[in-house]
Amino acid sequence: MASPLEQFEIKAIAPIEVGGLDISFTNSSAAMVATLVLGTALLVLGMSRASVVPGRIQSIAEMSYEFIAGLLSDTVGAEGKRYFPFVFTLFMFILIGNLLGLLPYSFTFTSHIIVTFAMAITVFIGVTILGLVKHKMHFFSFFVPPGVPLAMWPLLIPIEIISYLSRPISLSVRLFANMLAGHTLLKVIGGFVFGLGAITFGVGGLLPLALISVLTGLEVVIAFLQAYVFAILTCLYINDALHLH
Amino acid sequence: MSGVGLALRLGVDFVAGVVVGVGIGLLLDWWLGSSPAMLIVFFLLGAAAGTFNVFRTASGQGGAVGFKQARDAEKDADGTDGSDKKREGNARDDKRDD
Numbered sequence: 001m002a003s004p005l006e007q008f009e010i011k012a013i014a015p016i017e018v019g020g021l022d023i024s025f026t027n028s029s030a031a032m033v034a035t036l037v038l039g040t041a042l043l044v045l046g047m048s049r050a051s052v053v054p055g056r057i058q059s060i061a062e063m064s065y066e067f068i069a070g071l072l073s074d075t076v077g078a079e080g081k082r083y084f085p086f087v088f089t090l091f092m093f094i095l096i097g098n099l100l101g102l103l104p105y106s107f108t109f110t111s112h113i114i115v116t117f118a119m120a121i122t123v124f125i126g127v128t129i130l131g132l133v134k135h136k137m138h139f140f141s142f143f144v145p146p147g148v149p150l151a152m153w154p155l156l157i158p159i160e161i162i163s164y165l166s167r168p169i170s171l172s173v174r175l176f177a178n179m180l181a182g183h184t185l186l187k188v189i190g191g192f193v194f195g196l197g198a199i200t201f202g203v204g205g206l207l208p209l210a211l212i213s214v215l216t217g218l219e220v221v222i223a224f225l226q227a228y229v230f231a232i233l234t235c236l237y238i239n240d241a242l243h244l245h
Numbered sequence: 246m247s248g249v250g251l252a253l254r255l256g257v258d259f260v261a262g263v264v265v266g267v268g269i270g271l272l273l274d275w276w277l278g279s280s281p282a283m284l285i286v287f288f289l290l291g292a293a294a295g296t297f298n299v300f301r302t303a304s305g306q307g308g309a310v311g312f313k314q315a316r317d318a319e320k321d322a323d324g325t326d327g328s329d330k331k332r333e334g335n336a337r338d339d340k341r342d343d
Contacts, residue, residue: 162266163297165269166291169264174254177253178253
């Protein structure tokens with residue numbers, strides 16, 4: 001029987017090698033391109049015939065806009081509007097990637113730590129530069145917890161710095177682990193449908209089949225929730241960089 | 246669901262602190278050749294940072310998901326999870342916009 005981890009295998013569709021570097025167009029790249037095309041199409045088509053009473057696609061586009069705009073104004077405030085394109089792109093990319101990955105025979109690129117880590121480190125570096133540009137050297141006061149006696153500083157500052165450096169790791173691992181675990185679980189239970197069904201003339205397969213239906217619904221929720229968590233944490237980090245403590 | 250989500254979030258937060266601490270410790274040891282002194286020091290600092298992360302997430306201070314909502318929830322004096330409240334709030338907003 002096929003391994004439940006086989007779905008995460010990277011396969012080169014068009015092998016490309018430049019100067020000894022493997023930059024092949026893989027199934028992961030294909031999924032990302034599909035995500036970009038679908039996300040762009042959703043927004044462009046949704047708003048091309050903008051009417052006062054929105055149609056289906058237009059209301060999806062408007063709802064996602066309002067969702068992220070509300071998130072930013074809730075967490076960052078009025079000056080958060082400037083970072084809307086970044087957070088919105090990130091959110092839509094992760095959300096559509098997660099949802100596309102749920103389709104049979106597709107590929108979930110968010111189940112690869114390198115992809116989520118690349119996004120998290122981009123957020124981390126961007127936010128750090130933002131804080132440095134905005135507050136100059138004052139940014140480093142961020143690492144001094146407020147209301148702490150001077151004697152505790154040598155101990156607390158390294159802890160705060162490590163805590164700050166751990167942000168991209170927890171941000172990326174959270175998304176990656178959720179997607180990896182969810183998709184593995186789906187495949188394992190899917191294996192039960194065949195395994196139990198084959199020896200009991202199909203009857204035994206019904207229970208895991210019911211379970212997998214429920215789990216697929218749960219996975220849709222998780223796909224949305226993890227994109228939301230990634231977006232809101234990005235907003236909070238932007239807020240931290242802008243306002244420090 | 247939200248309980249499992251919170252537990253996973255806390256677990257990841259703690260482990261991330263330890264991972265960064267151990268990583269810095271190993272790098273410093275490799276650079277200074279002081280194995281294992283730096284590893285021990287930074288493992289402890291990393292564990293402390295991880296605990297800090299968990300404390301912040303759990304108590305709803307900066308860097309925690311939906312901390313603003315959690316504070317609002319405290320004001321409303323109901324013990325629900327802040328992120329759940331947030332989603333309900335959005336659902337309500339969406340309905341009003343329709």
